[in-house]
Amino acid sequence: MAFEGVSARRRRALASAEAASRHPHRDRIGNARGPRRAERFRLPAGHVEETAAWIASVQRADGEIPWSPGGKMDPWDHVHAAMGLAVAGRFEEARAAFRFLAAHQYPDGGFACERREGRVVNSSRESNHAAYLATGLWHLHAASPDPDFLAETWPVLERAVEFVLRLQEPSGAISWAVDPEGRVWRAPLVTGSSSIHGSLVCANRIAERLDHDRPSWRAARRRLALVLRHERSVFHGTDLPEPPGRHSMDWYYPVLGGALRGEPAREHLLDPAHTETFIEEGVGCRCVKDHPWYTVAETCELALALDAAGLRPRAREVFSWMSPMRHPDGAYWTGTTHPEREIYPDGEQTAWTAATVLLAADALGSGSPTSSFFRDLRGDDPDPLPDSRAVADAAGG
Numbered sequence: 271m272a273f274e275g276v277s278a279r280r281r282r283a284l285a286s287a288e289a290a291s292r293h294p295h296r297d298r299i300g301n302a303r304g305p306r307r308a309e310r311f312r313l314p315a316g317h318v319e320e321t322a323a324w325i326a327s328v329q330r331a332d333g334e335i336p337w338s339p340g341g342k343m344d345p346w347d348h349v350h351a352a353m354g355l356a357v358a359g360r361f362e363e364a365r366a367a368f369r370f371l372a373a374h375q376y377p378d379g380g381f382a383c384e385r386r387e388g389r390v391v392n393s394s395r396e397s398n399h400a401a402y403l404a405t406g407l408w409h410l411h412a413a414s415p416d417p418d419f420l421a422e423t424w425p426v427l428e429r430a431v432e433f434v435l436r437l438q439e440p441s442g443a444i445s446w447a448v449d450p451e452g453r454v455w456r457a458p459l460v461t462g463s464s465s466i467h468g469s470l471v472c473a474n475r476i477a478e479r480l481d482h483d484r485p486s487w488r489a490a491r492r493r494l495a496l497v498l499r500h501e502r503s504v505f506h507g508t509d510l511p512e513p514p515g516r517h518s519m520d521w522y523y524p525v526l527g528g529a530l531r532g533e534p535a536r537e538h539l540l541d542p543a544h545t546e547t548f549i550e551e552g553v554g555c556r557c558v559k560d561h562p563w564y565t566v567a568e569t570c571e572l573a574l575a576l577d578a579a580g581l582r583p584r585a586r587e588v589f590s591w592m593s594p595m596r597h598p599d600g601a602y603w604t605g606t607t608h609p610e611r612e613i614y615p616d617g618e619q620t621a622w623t624a625a626t627v628l629l630a631a632d633a634l635g636s637g638s639p640t641s642s643f644f645r646d647l648r649g650d651d652p653d654p655l656p657d658s659r660a661v662a663d664a665a666g667g
Contacts, residue, residue: 312635313627320600321624322358325351328621329363333370334385337620342391345371345381345399346465347622349406354625356413357632357640364410365419371403372426379433380448393450397437398462400430401444401469408472411479412640420476428482431473434466435490441504442493457508460498461519464527467494468647471528491649498529516558518548518568522575528647535579539572548572553608554591563614565605566595567623570630577633578645589630602627 313321328351329335335351336343352367375381380395407423410416437445443458444466470491477484497504502524505514514520521544525535538544548556554564555572569592576585595603601619606612632641 313631317596317600318358318628318631321596321602321628322355322360322600324600325354325621325624326360326363329355329367330388332373332388333363333366333368334388335367335621336386337622338618340387341620343385344383346396346402347620349402350629351621351625352406353409354621354628356410357625357628357638359413361410361414364406368403368407368410368423372423375426375429378448378452379429379431381430383447394447395433396447396462397434397444398459398465398469401434401466401473403427403430404469404473404476405465408476409640409643411476412643413638417479420480424476424480424482427473427476431470431484431487434470435486438490438493439504441501442497443504444494446510457510458505459510459520460502460505460514461517461523463494463505464498464523464529466527467491467498467529467649468527468644470494471647471649474649488650495529495649498524498527499534516560518555518557518559518572521548522572525575525579526571526644526647528578528644528649531579531648535575536581539576539579539581549588550608552591553606553611555588557605562608563605564608565623566592566602567604567620567626570626573630574633574644578647582634586634589634592627596627600624 325335328337328339334343335348337347348367348371352364355361355367356364371381374385376393376395378395380397380400382390382392383394383396383399384390384392403423404427407420407427411420434444437448437454439445439456439458441458444463445454445456446459446462447455449455470487474484474487474491477487502514522539524530525539530538547559549572550556550564554566554569557563557565557568569588573585573589576582576588592602595606597603597619602623603613604618604620604623605614607614629644632638633644635641
């Protein structure tokens with residue numbers, strides 16, 4: 271089954287990483303390494319507003335936020351960029367982004383996985399794209415409480431969540447996507463399912479806030495959590511283009527999405543098998559393990575995961591390495607090669623990269639109403655975490 275263009279960020283990352291090893295951009299990062307000491311990193315005065323203004327400059331009049339002016343748009347990165355706007359207090363622009371999705375939702379509850387210049391380029395619908403609407407809406411509500419806006423967007427959210435739950439496999443993992451003809455690719459992604467876990471936490475909180483009882487949503491979230499904690503082998507042996515584990519996101523997203531917390535999360539993030547593969551001290555986090563391309567978004571997401579696991583000093587240290595990647599207009603370069611420290615891809619700056627910087631800065635130093643957002647994505651599971659034998663019981667009932 272062909273899914274041309276599905277998972278645009280992952281496919282673009284793969285192609286860019288391979289090209290980076292052959293034809294890196296000529297521009298170099300002026301400061302080769304960021305601070306090495308663990309410190310309370312804060313963006314300098316004015317940087318948050320400048321970066322948010324740059325994201326807003328990318329947003330189209332209809333609310334759509336493409337990667338860059340005139341570039342592609344996918345729903346996950348669109349929502350992520352809106353969250354960056356919300357961190358900086360640009361609430362109306364963020365609401366416009368969510369209303370854009372409401373206006374372009376498919377009857378099955380999903381969203382076209384790629385648009386460009388106002389047109390649908392690929393009408394495949396990804397499960398993590400649809401689910402991430404809940405994350406963005408709950409984040410906006412945390413930044414600027416507005417029950418009326420939650421109520422306005424509830425029908426859109428309900429359809430999106432039901433779309434996702436129809437893709438949940440007996441194992442509890444979530445299948446990747448539906449193609450333009452409505453055929454399901456029954457293969458789950460570690461990163462996608464981990465992101466969906468956090469989104470289901472947010473969806474359940476929105477439902478509770480609006481007095482909607484959705485026990486099936488709670489049960490689906492618990493089943494997914496069990497798989498991500500104890501049965502990640504279900505993500506292997508699928509017909510996906512590549513096995514899990516090549517991308518750094520597959521490493522840290524079970525923590526970032528809230529499925530792993532406490533000591534299991536810390537052990538997972540500090541496992542030398544991962545840290546020695548993906549981290550270059552003072553530089554950042556690799557996008558994929560077999561190419562020397564270090565990206566701002568992955569590094570900032572890793573910092574968020576470290577913070578959520580209770581490793582804040584290390585999170586601040588990792589985040590501080592990104593300061594040389596900022597452009598004077600407030601944007602951030604996507605990534606850099608190492609050891610050459612050359613910018614790659616050629617001149618690329620994306621709204622979602624800039625937003626990830628703002629979200630990490632908010633979590634690590636602001637004390638704002640959203641600073642604990644990612645730390646709070648665990649859900650309502652009691653301690654201790656249930657063991658793997660509960661997976662079969664949960665799947666059966």
